[in-house]
Amino acid sequence: MKAQPARWIVVTAFALLASTACIFLARWQLNRLHGRNDANRIITSNYDQPATPLTRTVHPGEPLDTRTTWRAVTAQGTYDQSDELLVRKRSLNESTGYWVLTPLDTSSGRIWAVRGWIRAGADARTPSLTPAPPAGLVSVTGYLRGLERTTDTQGLPDRQIQTISPSVINGSRSTPTYQAWLQVATEDPAPKTTPTRLPNPDV
Structure with missing residues (x-):
């Protein structure tokens, strides 16, 4: 007891x-x-909100304020397709594919732009054909997005990455670089074919 x-x-x-x-x-x-x-x-x-010029919204080298995420901006520059990357394992409508990440070089600095999504090819490591960006000077309207965390890129196919991280966008270049990426909505002049544009935010 x-x-x-x-x-x-x-x-x-x-x-x-x-x-x-x-x-x-x-x-x-x-x-x-x-x-x-x-x-x-x-x-x-x-x-x-109406789109504002990129240079009036954020500055190269400065972290993106969370209050600026998804702000519509306009930028003018030239795409550097030679540095283009594919972001792996990105789904759209339940299909696996890639984001097409292309740097846009402007007079104020470089901002990396996701021009859209492409479907995976024969397997998850092989992309389908990637439409080329517009040649020459282009005016882009898009939405500012925050960088993702850094992940290991060892063992990945050439020019493929897991995340849009600071180590990816800054690389070894001395060019001033915006610490954000741009989700492209429109391009002028518009290319004949484009990757599938990313959808609106899910809120």
Whole structure:
């Protein structure tokens, strides 16, 4: 009979611990919900704003403010297809493929632009044909997006990457580079064929 109080102490302690854990998890989920709602409000507000010149919105070398994510901007420059990369394992409408990442060299610096999505070829390591960017001077309208975390690129096929990370966009060039990437919406002049444009934000 002496063991009975001790057992109730253990049960009570366990119940208190479980209750504390539940409260912590509930607060964590609530904070995540609030954070997601705040992010969605920023995206919705920015996406609906008229496009502004890139140089008036962000500057080369400066981190992208989260409040500027999905802001529509305009830029004028020339695509450097010789540095073009493919971002692996990007899905669209449940199909696996690649983002086509091409640097746009402007008078103020280089900004990497995702011109769209292409389907995978015969296998996941082989892309389908990539449409060429417009030649010469081009005016681009698109949306500013934040950089992704750095991942290992060892063992990947040539010119393929996993993420759009600082190590990828900065490379070894001394050219001033915007610390963001551009999701292309329109190009002028428009090329004959383009990769499939990325969809609107899901909020």
